[in-house]
Amino acid sequence: MNNKNGFDLSSFLMRLISSIDLVLIVTLILLLSLGSITLFSASGENMKMMNNHTIHLILAAIVMLIASQLSSEMLNRWSIWIYAFGIIVLVLVLIQGSMGKGAQRWLEFGSLRFQPSEVMKLAVPMMVASYFSNKSLPPSFKEVFIAGILVLLPVLLIVKQPDLGTALLVGSAGFFVIYFAGIPWKWLAATLTAGAVAVPLIFKYGMHEYQQQRVLTFLNPEADRLGSGYHIYQSTIAIGSGGVHGKGWLNGDQSRLDFLPERHTDFIFAVFGEEFGLLGNMILFSLYIFIIWRGLYLATKGHDTFARLLGGSLSLTFFIYLFVNTGMVSGILPVVGVPLPLISYGGTSLVTLMAAFGLLMGLRRQKRGYS
């Protein structure tokens, strides 16, 4: 529009601000602040970790801003390529892994480490949404079947790595698109029943021993409180002993004295619960629920079917993070490697999540240049 000086900073900033959702941004900032405070305690006041975390935050903010500039049409067009790229890399990772390095989740390009399964958290819902975007909804059986394959292919590749947590998140992301596309309730029920039947079979034949152990531990954590039940045993003690008011910031005995394993990553929720208590949990859950609600709201405001399906899926996947993590740490779900979204330490997951929120914000926009 205004091309006189080649680049107009003020109009660029205007466009940037108009493209982001201020309500969501403010809530995210609140949650990230709370998360940083918790991480400071959980890391044992480790300044090096906090510096890294700051870098992660800046990186994630930039990625989010960029993502918020992408229109749904653009994403729709790119979906297939990103997806295809993701599948190829996943296969490459598996081959690299089978060449004698054991479990492999990373692909290294020089000093850059890249976790391809992380990309699939966005690529799979995009692909399925893109597939449904030019179909009339609700979808036919054949369409659901094809969508199902699009989801299952990467999921199985990730399970093979093996990374159950990511597989679960990727699978959920794909499944939620199919759900929003309008899969008939009857089929949904049938699928879930089939799943329920498959679970014991998967447990027996499809799981590694350590994964089976995790499930067994979940079913009876106290049986082996020093072995594989140790995590859950200690995390429930941490949360339970936090009480209503919590032990206070930096005062969590369980985390301070190293009883909580993985306390700055997957089990950070236990630190939070111990130090801030039930009142803290209420605030935390309120923020999360608000974010999920805002995500779903933004999704309904989506510009087209693709935008809505993708937005709905991303919002619910965020919920899955929260549910699986808090459920696991509080001992009502089995241990699956899923971080507490936006709070657990780890750059990759933070960037992916913020990218998803960026996409969510951009979805209601029409393609730039038109109208």
Added chain:
Amino acid sequence: MAIKNKTEKSERSEYRLFRARAYVAAALVLLALLAVFIRLINLQIQQYEHYTELSKENYLKRIPIPPVRGLIYDRNGVLLADNHIEYVLEAKEDDVKDMSAKLTSLMQLLPITKQDINKFKQKLRVNSRFQAVVLRKNMTEKEIAIFSANRFRFPGFKVSVRMERIYPLESVASHLLGYVGRIDKRDLKKIDKKEYKGTTHIGKTGIEKQYETRLHGKAGFEVIEVDAHGKPQRKQSEQAPIAGEDIFLSIDLELQIKAEELLKDHNGAAVAIDPRNGEVLAMASMPSFDPNLFVNGISYANYNALRDNPDRPLYNRAIQGSYPPGSTIKPMAALSGLNSGVMSPTKTVYGKGYFQIPGNRHKFRCWKKAGHGHISLNRAIYQSCDVYFYDLAFRMGINRYSKAMNKFGFGKKTGIDLPHERSALMPTSQWKRKRYDKFWYPGDTVNTGIGQGYFTATPIQLAFATATLANRGRKVKPHLLWATRVSRNLPEKLVKPVKLPSIGVTKLRYWDDVIRGMVNVVHGAGGTARRSGAGAKYRFAGKTGTAQVFGIAQNKTYNASKLKKKLHDHALFVAFAPVENPRIALALIAENAGGGSKVAAPIARQLLDTYLLSKEEKLTLKEKQQALLDAKNKKNPQKNKKKSEAR
């Protein structure tokens, strides 16, 4: 084609479909998160206390601080049981890397033998990995210095202080003191485990066992915060232990040592009681043993030697030995006879050398074959006429006699403050029926009149009965605990004597009649122990006893030279002094030593002299203690040296 299908209408319906699904999804999200939140409420409100407890269990460790065990003194403040501070070199298996190499280098540094190493390794295997095991005990200052200089080479090894019970006088008064030993499984069942968490030793016998609670004190503890790896972080709270009370025994060590010395050629026992208050002044049982052997676990060889010794040194004869009391009970029998009216001070019995139950030909013989002729109570006592007392018991009948003698404490525990006292036996007809399912024969009664037959008594019972006699029926429970002291800075608290119901008599003069007989035993011209009474600077009363161990057939006579030592008569003596104002009553027995007048009475005389003529009161306590220790060390310096090396 697909694009063509997309009409305006389907766009709207798709939007509506999405919105409907979003609502359902939102509802499910809330439901799922509600489930998690309910779980959080459950954890943080309902189970808050449970998890707080678990959390504390996680990071708070109570480390017990054992109290210092109370010391034991005699009545004059001479130390009988002490706590010896020693430095030990110890290590926990978990803290030491490459144990074998470290041990080899330690061997070059310190005088540690291969045996020590093997013992240490064996203990390491048995004990938990976190428990410190002692490698070298009793480290000298030089050894400590050498180790400290090289300490950096031996991470995990450390020198620590230990308190060990030590009995400086070794075998003196060992039976009554008893000893401490390592807490074993049987002890664990009885003790409050919390109190003993940091304690390794417990009183096993004697005073150490009897007053375990007082001596032990109260354990303290510190609460320490540890991290998940068990590393201590900081101290949260501390409660200092309360040291055990010091105990002062009523024992007069000088008298005790004298008694042991005088008895050392025999097996036997001596008990001396202050009749005014029941304080036990001496309680010897010979042979004795060295309680120090037991403190850290006695070796099999040592234990077997003590256990299999035919003289049974571990057995406290003073309270556990049931002996036929023989003639020593005649004064008490006499009083019972007077009191019941079957005898009178003036009435005489004709002693013709034996006694026969009317209508029975069996002869109960007197020790004096020729007989004592017409004999009164006074002479019956000082000449110990058996016939008089056969007659007395026979007239009273066993049950009346037994009941009267019970009043003196025969057949009953005296209640002395020591474990494992025996009650011995004052028989009755019911007892025999129960025990042997047999009738009581009049002949059984006759024998009890001279302290034989089924009648047995312990030395403490004899001493107690003698004290009661000296008191003219006033009974005071014998006891060893004289005073206690909570702390060195506080005055001792004296133990009050426990008075028991007195023996009532129909005429008060009966006491004098009996006591006159006893005085005549030692001071009278015809007294059985007149030689022992000669030259005494005070007047005392006594009674000899010669108890038959072996039954002599009707037509035979006792001939010591033809009998095995084990079957020789026991020599007994009871006495109290001064007669006018008794301050000591004693009973003693020398097993298989022969006659009471020949063996027991002279010993008793020496003991009375020791106690009553003592000049020791002029010495200060410290000097006395030092003198005793010196005497002890002079006696066997070799043995002492060996002991300290072994420890």
